[in-house]
Amino acid sequence: MQPLIEKLQSELGGRLSLTLGLAILAALALQLFLMLAGSARRAFYERRHRRLSLDRLRLQIKEAAIRCEEAEQQKLVWNGCRKFKVTRKVRECDDVFAFYLAPHDGKPLPPYKPGQYLTFQLDLPGRDKPLVRCYSLSDSPTRADYYRVTIKKEKAPPDKPDVPPGAASCYFADVVKEGDILNAKAPTGHFYLDMEKKNPVVLIAGGVGITPMLAMANAIAASGSGREVWFFFGVRNRREHIHKEEIEKLVAANDNIRLHVCYSRPSPEEVKDRDYQHEGRVGIELLKEVLPSSNFEYYLCGNGAFMKSITDGLEAWGVPEKDVHFEAFGPATVKKKTPPPTPSETSFLAKLSVTFGKSGKTVRWDPAAANLLEFAQAQGVRIDSGCCAGSCGSCAVAIKSGAVDYAKKPDVEPEAGTCLTCVCKPKGDLVLDA
Numbered sequence: 424m425q426p427l428i429e430k431l432q433s434e435l436g437g438r439l440s441l442t443l444g445l446a447i448l449a450a451l452a453l454q455l456f457l458m459l460a461g462s463a464r465r466a467f468y469e470r471r472h473r474r475l476s477l478d479r480l481r482l483q484i485k486e487a488a489i490r491c492e493e494a495e496q497q498k499l500v501w502n503g504c505r506k507f508k509v510t511r512k513v514r515e516c517d518d519v520f521a522f523y524l525a526p527h528d529g530k531p532l533p534p535y536k537p538g539q540y541l542t543f544q545l546d547l548p549g550r551d552k553p554l555v556r557c558y559s560l561s562d563s564p565t566r567a568d569y570y571r572v573t574i575k576k577e578k579a580p581p582d583k584p585d586v587p588p589g590a591a592s593c594y595f596a597d598v599v600k601e602g603d604i605l606n607a608k609a610p611t612g613h614f615y616l617d618m619e620k621k622n623p624v625v626l627i628a629g630g631v632g633i634t635p636m637l638a639m640a641n642a643i644a645a646s647g648s649g650r651e652v653w654f655f656f657g658v659r660n661r662r663e664h665i666h667k668e669e670i671e672k673l674v675a676a677n678d679n680i681r682l683h684v685c686y687s688r689p690s691p692e693e694v695k696d697r698d699y700q701h702e703g704r705v706g707i708e709l710l711k712e713v714l715p716s717s718n719f720e721y722y723l724c725g726n727g728a729f730m731k732s733i734t735d736g737l738e739a740w741g742v743p744e745k746d747v748h749f750e751a752f753g754p755a756t757v758k759k760k761t762p763p764p765t766p767s768e769t770s771f772l773a774k775l776s777v778t779f780g781k782s783g784k785t786v787r788w789d790p791a792a793a794n795l796l797e798f799a800q801a802q803g804v805r806i807d808s809g810c811c812a813g814s815c816g817s818c819a820v821a822i823k824s825g826a827v828d829y830a831k832k833p834d835v836e837p838e839a840g841t842c843l844t845c846v847c848k849p850k851g852d853l854v855l856d857a
């Protein structure tokens with residue numbers, strides 16, 4: 424019996440040792456596995472961290488290179504006026520000419536933001552001071568050797584046929600010729616397409632308002648970004664179809680740009696779907712019909728009535744104000760919404776008097792007027808103007824007494840004792856030398 428018990432005990436002991444041994448082995452193996460897994464995970468995270476650091480470094484180098492390039496380009500921007508030679512003058516259509524301008528000093532030109540304009544100082548015969556006028560740059564902003572502006576001859580208004588036609592635009596159309604030298608300030612303006620963004624855009628142009636839109640479409644095409652563009656252009660007919668061939672070529676070469684040309688008065692020889700896509704004006708109904716949704720950023724340029732009807736339509740369609748950008752070539756018909764004055768402010772403003780000394784007029788200030796320039800024009804007082812945005816300085820008028828308020832600081836500092844009438848309002852009773 425004893426040997427049997429001893430045998431059983433030794434067998435049991437052996438199994439226990441084996442189980443224990445196996446358990447220890449398993450624990451060791453698990454520990455080894457966990458160690459290896461931990462190292463592999465650490466190595467993976469370290470590698471990822473190194474890769475991210477490398478990516479960050481590459482990005483920082485790229486940003487630094489862009490900043491250097493911008494700084495270099497900034498150096499090309501000039502102060503005051505620079506001389507430009509008219510290298511080509513091309514008749515685009517009735518009363519519209521494109522002017523290709525090369526810097527007279529032969530040095531490279533800074534790129535501009537698509538939508539910006541040049542400010543010309545024109546020495547017109549018979550004038551004691553230069554006439555200042557702004558013209559949008561109409562070509563791709565990346566050309567370093569020339570700028571292009573496209574100018575429409577401005578006729579006398581239909582209701583005032585006896586007044587002289589547009590001084591600067593007629594000078595460009597009738598007098599300026601290839602080889603002439605013109606003085607221009609560097610490109611400027613706050614109405615431009617943000618080329619960093621990739622979101623789809625709708626460009627809407629009426630007549631000569633095509634110029635900044637063409638720069639925008641050209642810029643998108645030149646960038647190769649494939650950014651989605653819906654391009655609407657309204658004119659009466661072929662005779663007003665500015666840059667027709669260029670726009671058609673641009674669209675043919677870029678699938679991302681969809682063109683919709685509207686002729687409001689096509690002539691019998693003009694063919695739909697060849698010369699134009701829609702009969703009628705560009706309006707909100709057409710936008711609703713063509714666009715897949717209202718969810719776009721909109722850029723508009725055209726005459727007052729055109730812009731008013733489209734901005735009103737976009738607002739009614741639910742497009743947020745921040746997504747609608749526009750530029751007026753003349754007095755603004757569309758105004759960015761600002762908080763209305765309080766009743767006490769309104770009653771204070773309505774009591775102010777504005778005297779236009781040279782014109783011999785004293786009138787009550789209209790609290791609804793956007794600025795002194797607009798107010799003066801409404802009173803029949805003519806003040807010269809250019810950019811209507813406080814950038815070119817051509818609407819400066821001497822203040823004989825009183826003071827003015829600027830909603831935002833103008834780009835150019837007005838000379839002491841003067842105000843930039845296109846961007847200011849009276850602060851109290853005011854006497855202007857106009």
Ligand SMILES: Cc1cc2nc3c(=O)[nH]c(=O)nc-3n(C[C@H](O)[C@H](O)[C@H](O)COP(=O)(O)OP(=O)(O)OC[C@H]3O[C@@H](n4cnc5c(N)ncnc54)[C@H](O)[C@@H]3O)c2cc1C
Nearest residue numbers: 557558559574575579586587588589590591592634752810
């Ligand atoms: C930012 C910006 C960009 C622009 N870009 C372009 C562009 O790309 N292309 C373009 O063609 N234009 C553009 N313009 C418009 C341009 O700057 C000029 O306003 C336009 O050419 C008319 O200038 P003008 O000197 O020819 O006319 P003005 O001499 O200023 O005359 C303007 C109008 O007033 C009338 N007038 C003249 N005398 C009187 C009087 N005594 N009483 C009443 N009316 C009178 C004229 O007959 C004319 O119809 C732009 C304007 C701005 C602000």
